[in-house]
Amino acid sequence: MCDKILNNMDEQIQKLIKEYEAYAKEKGFKLNPNEKIVENIVKMLLKKEKELGQRYCPCRRLTGEIDKDKQIICPCIFHIDEIEKQGHCHCLLFVK
Numbered sequence: 001m002c003d004k005i006l007n008n009m010d011e012q013i014q015k016l017i018k019e020y021e022a023y024a025k026e027k028g029f030k031l032n033p034n035e036k037i038v039e040n041i042v043k044m045l046l047k048k049e050k051e052l053g054q055r056y057c058p059c060r061r062l063t064g065e066i067d068k069d070k071q072i073i074c075p076c077i078f079h080i081d082e083i084e085k086q087g088h089c090h091c092l093l094f095v096k
Contacts, residue, residue: 016042032095041093059091
């Protein structure tokens with residue numbers, strides 16, 4: 001039973017990574033080449049989705065205000081500007 005849960009989690013992680021890879025390619029940037037960082041961020045996003053109902057960016061604080069918190073659902077509204085200015089988004093999921 002535990003193996004089945006772990007396999008399902010691995011499938012969810014890989015599926016979300018592929019979704020974010022496609023998104024990044026479409027936008028002209030890419031995922032962080034460090035697979036461990038990407039996997040850890042994706043795990044945190046899935047955990048937030050399970051607990052809170054949305055994939056809130058793990059490096060941003062929830063305010064409790066629905067309209068403000070919508071802005072930090074990954075990919076958040078800040079990531080494109082951060083990538084342009086810093087070469088990566090704040091949580092390091094996406095890079096130039």
